[in-house]
Amino acid sequence: MASRTLWINNSDSGRYRFSDEHPFHPVRLELTEDLLSKCDAIDNDQVAPSFSMEETERIIRAIHRSDYIDCVIDLSTDSPSDDAIKQAIRYGLEEDGDTPYFPGMHESAVAISAGSIAAADAVMSGRAEHALHLAGGLHHAFPDRASGFCVYNDAAAAISYIREKYNARVLYIDTDVHHGDGVQWFFYTDPEVFTLSIHETGKFLFPGSGFPHERGDSSGYGACLNISMEPYTEDDSWLACFNQAVEHAARSFRPDIIVSQHGCDAHAYDPLAHIHCSMRIYREMPKIIHRLADRYTQGKWVALGGGGYDHWRVVPRAWGMLWLEMNEHPLLASIDSEPNGGLLPEQWPDISSDKADGPLPKTWLDDVASWTPMPRRKEISEKNKANLEIALQHIG
Template identity: 75%
Template sequence: MTSNDSRTIWIQTSDSARYRFSDEHPFHPVRLALTESLLRGERALDNAQIAFPVSMEEAERVVRSIHRADYIEAVEALSASAPGEDADRKANAYGLARDGDTPYFHGMHEASLSVAAGSIAAADAVMSGSVDRALHLAGGLHHAFPDRASGFCVYNDAAAAISYLRDVYDARVLYIDTDVHHGDGVQWFFYTDPNVFTLSIHETGKFLFPGSGFPHERGDSSGYGACLNVSMEPYTEDESWLECFSEAVERAALAFKPDIIVSQHGCDAHAYDPLAHIHCSMRIYREMPRIIHELADRYTSGKWVALGGGGYDHWRVVPRAWSLLWLEMNAHPLLASIDSEPDGGLLPEGWSDILTNMKPEETLPVTWLDNVTAWAPMPRRAEITAKNRAMLEIALQHIG
C-alpha cells in the first residue's frame, strides 16, 4: 500500500475491467477508462495514490461468507469457456440467463471476485488507519442477492466490504447509496443488522427497477430503524434531489453515529441517462460527494470508502461525475475553479481520446458542469417538489 500526502487512495481497476458482459451491454468498463483518462488529463491522479486489491483468496473467503454455496457453484460452472447443458439450464434460476439483464460470461467468477477484492481492500485500508479515504470505481454492484444475480450484479462487493468491516473491525457502518436504482441487495443483506445503516436515494420503485425502496422499508427485528429509503418522483431536478438527500443523510448520521461511511456512486440520476427518468444535472454529482465528505469529517474522523455503480451515459456523464467524486475525496485545488464558474470551466483537451471503437457521434461535453439554462424546465416542478417533501417526511418518521 502506497502512502500519500492526501491520505486518499485509488484502488486499481484493471483486473475488474474483465467484468464485462458484451460490447452491447449497458454496463461496460469503458466508463472506468474514460474516468481515468479525464483525471490524468487534469493531472489529478497520482500514481503514488494507486493501491491494489487484497488477495483473491481473501476476497473469495468473504464472498463465500455472504453468498449461498449453491449460487457460487452455479457462477463457477457458468464461468467456463463452454458451460455444460446442465449449468445453462440452471442459469435462469440464479438470475444469469443468457438473454437476461445479467447474462453469464467467460471468467465471470474471477472477474466478480476481482471487484469484491477491490472493495474489501478499500475498506481495510481506511478502517485500519492506513489512509482516510479510498475510492474503488469498479465496485458498487449493489443489486446482487445472497442466492442470485440481479441488475448487472453477480457478487455484491459492497455487502462484502461491509461484512468485512463488521467481522474484522466490529465497525458501525453507514451505507449511502446514490444510484438512481434502489440499493436493494445491500439493504436486504443487512435488513436485520442494527450495526449497518442503509440509506438509499433513488427514483421511486413505482416506475423503475427493482421496484422496491419505499419509505415503509425501515429494517426488521433488531435492525428496525437502521434503514432509510428516499424514494424520488420521476423528473425530479437538482434542487429537490439535493434538498431531500441533504436532510436524509444528516439525520441518519446524527442518529446512527457511524464509525465509517461506505457510499455507492451510481451516476444514473442524470437527465442524459437512458435507463431512468430523473432530470438532474452534473450539479448533484458535485454536491453529493461534498456533503458526504463533510459528514465523514464530522462523524467518522474522516473514514470514507466510495464505490462506483450504475451510470449508462458512458461518455457525457460518468467520467465527469466520477472525476468530481475523486477530486472531492482529495480536496483537489481544481475544485475551487470548478465552483467559481457557472459551467465549472473547461475540461482538458483530448480527455476522451482513448483506444476504443465505441466513441459516439454526438458532441461530448467540454465543461465540468451542465449549462442547465439551455434545458427545458420540467412543467410539474412544484408538484414534484411537494411530493418529494411529503415522502421525505414519512421516510424520516422513524429516525431519531
C-alpha cells in the same frame, strides 16, 4: 499518513464485461481514468493494490449461498455444463437476461469484491483516510442470485469485512438512481449497518422496491432509510432531500465509517431512468458525504462506483469530480466558481468518441439554464418532500 486518498487499482475488474452492447461496460472506467490523468489528478503513490483473492473468496462464500457460487463458477468457464446452463435462469444469469453469464465472470466478480474490501481495509486500518474503488458498487446482487448487472455484492462483502474484522458501525449511502436493494436486504435486520438509498421510486423503475415504509426489521428496525423520488425530479429537490436525509441518518446513527455507492444514472441524459438532474448533484453529493465523514467518522470514507449508462457525457465527469472531492483537489475551486464548472481538458478523451450518444461536453457542469424546466416542478418537489417525511418517521 491519514490524509491520503487511495485509488484502488481496478485492472482485473476490467474483465467484468457482459458484451460490447451491454450498458454496464468497462469503457466507463477507462474514460474516467483518462479524464483524471489529463487533469494530473492521480499520483502514482495513491494507486493501491487490491485485496487477496483467496480471502475475498472466503468472504463471498460467507455472504452468498454456495449453490449459487458453484453455478457462477461453472457458467464462467468457456464451455459451461448443460446442468449449469439449465440452472442459469434460476440464478438470474440467463443468456438473454439483464445479467447474462460470460467466460471469466466468477474471477472478475471476485476481483471487484477484492477491490472494495481493499478500500475498506485501507481506511479501517488507518493507512488512508479515504479510498475509492470505481469498479465496485454492484448493489443489486442477492445472497442467492444475480440481479441488475450484479453478480457478487462487493458493497455487502466490504461491509461484512468491516463488521467482522473491525466491529465498526457502517453507514451505507447509495446514490444510484436504482434502489440499493441487495445491500439493504443483506443488512435489513442488522442494527450496526445503516443503509440509506436515494433513488427513483420503485413504482416506475427497477428493482421496484425502496419505498419509505421499508425501514429495517427486528433489531435492525430504524437502520434503513429510503428516499424515493418522483420521475423528472430536478437538482434542487434531489439535493434538498439527500442533504436532509443523510444529516438525519448520521446524527442519529453515529457511524464509525461511511461506505458510499456512486451510481450516476440520475442524470437527465441517462438512458435507463427518468430523473432529470444535472452534473450539479455529482459535484454536491460527494461534498456533502465528505463533510459528514469529517464530522462523524474522523474522515473514514470508502467510495464505490455503480450504475451510470451515459458512458461518455456523464460518468467520467461525475466520477472525476468524486475523486477530486476526495482529494480536496485545487481544481475544485475553478469548478465551483467558473461558468458551468469551467472547461474540461482539451485533450480529453483519448479514446475515439464515435460511440458517444451526442456531442461531448466541454465543461465540468451542465449549462442548466439552457434546459427546459419540468412543467410539474412544484408538484414533484412537494411529493418528494412528503415521501421523505414519511421515511424519516421512526428514524432516531
